[in-house]
Amino acid sequence: MRSIAITEIGAAPAQLNLPEPEPGPAEARVRIIAAGLNPLDWKIADGMLKDSVAYSFPLILGVDGAGVVDEAGPDARFGVGEQVFGRFSGIPRGLGTYAEYAIAAEDDAVVPMPDGMLYTQAAALPTAGMTAVQVVDEAGAEDGTSVLVVGATGGVGRPAVSLAASRGATVIATARADAADAIRGLGAAETVDHGRGDLAEQVRAVHRDGVDAVIDLVSDRAATESLVPLLKPGGTYISTVWALNPDALEAQEIRGVNVQSVPTPELLERVVELVQTGDMRIDVEEEISLPDAPAALARSREGGARGKTVIRV
Template identity: 40%
Template sequence: MRALHVPAAGQAPQLAELPIPEVTDGQVLIRVKAAGLNPLDNGVAAGALTGMLPHEYPLILGRDAAGVVEAVGAGVEHVQPGDEVIGHVLLAPPIRQGTLAEFALLPAEAVALKPAGLSFAAAAALPLAGAAAVATIDAVDAQPGQVVLVNGATGGVGSFAVQLLAARGVTVVATGTATDAERLSQLGATTVVDHTGEPVAEQVRAVYPDGVDALIDLASTDAATAPLGAVRKGGRVAALSSVAGLEDALAEAGLTGGGLLARAAREVTGPLAEQAADGSLAVDVTTVLPFDRATEGLAALAAGHARGKTVITIQD
């Protein structure tokens, strides 16, 4: 099968032939139709997780996919060969399997049936970003009537977080440039704050002088520049990227929360796929590329200015 993989530690990814993985207990082998990209894919390719989890090579890139079940391992009962599914390769030792391949081996706990009304491309865009949006919303315990700031709202996770918050009856303040305002409003944002202008916290306080109830931060890397000042005392913060000094800064500001790791298990992705199929959740796929241009998609994502999701078409 063709797979975009890192042949050995430190080497550049290449699209070349590898053996089809053999299905093992508790695993599902799928014929991949489409694979969604995430910033994590670039991190894995660069070896960013080598200190955390063992890696085995050749290492196939990509975590999200949609496709058709080819075979199931012992103990897998909720899907069978021929089913159309959406799935994710959970972060577990060793890091080796991936979805940027004609066939992918996925843990059964992260494989859900794909509703018929959802395209493979939209389904492939959902798992990690959708699950991460749900995880951050749960972490800040966003309630109807509250105001939540989503910092980094324009990318993959933000596109889902803004919609899911608005659907809960939460007032959403989203960051984005002037050209993003219309798109973010359509997704459900009430106020759009330009993060390339004045400090975000100041702009938010100009509209909400008492501060917002919570911050979902998808963009900050340092607490010193994170818009913590937008949040009222006692408010909550959930961050997805690694934010230096966050714990101390939260304590100092009288806020609670911290960083978290999302898990795209089927209990989360299945219901999101149903919502996407019934039209209550839009999957904002902004770029679709053929398999032989997957590295272009990864490079664009690495540049840090994604809008919505990028999906790679693997097989017809």
């Protein structure tokens, strides 16, 4: 089957022809129609998980996907012909979603596709949507609160902005000039251009009393330290890139949370509901074909995402 894989940690992702996987007794094999691209994919190729997960090569990249079950073990949750999507956990077996077939394991956050949803739309939802729900929950976003979203213009940022705003929070979001209108369209009350001067200063100029929460999807340790003083005492700082030292923040009366997304079928069902009610928006920036995935991964590394990239397999 056609796939995009690496042959060793650090190798450039390339198109390889690999054997089709066979499902175990409680597994379903899914003919992947669309796969979602996440920064996690090139981080895995760089070896980010090498200390926690056994890598096996060739390793097909990709964790998000949508497609049709074409073979199912006797104890599988899904039957042949069912349309499913979600977050697949095949990476330790080298079986990612950038391929014609992937395996949905028993406990994977893979669920039936909602009626009327396109495969390309579904493939964009899992990692970005579930992470957005988790960070907005952690931030306690609700009526009367203020939330700064740093990294708001990308895959996770857009659903996080729209969900926090729909819960009534006043959302201040980072956006370069080209993306500012779109981010306000998602419900942000204000945008701040992180490419034009000091971010903390720009926010403080408007919010002298500070903000209740920061959802930070991009900053490293040093950058988070410059933003911490924006928080009100008792405020919450959330990082998806593990940039925080929660103990040091506690001494400053700030709750620091390094979020590790925990995908479950229940959380993915919540994402579906929030998207269908319009409370959360997940924007697809571009659809590409499988041979173009290595170039798209290289672009993702460079930054500048304006939503999700979806790969048509």
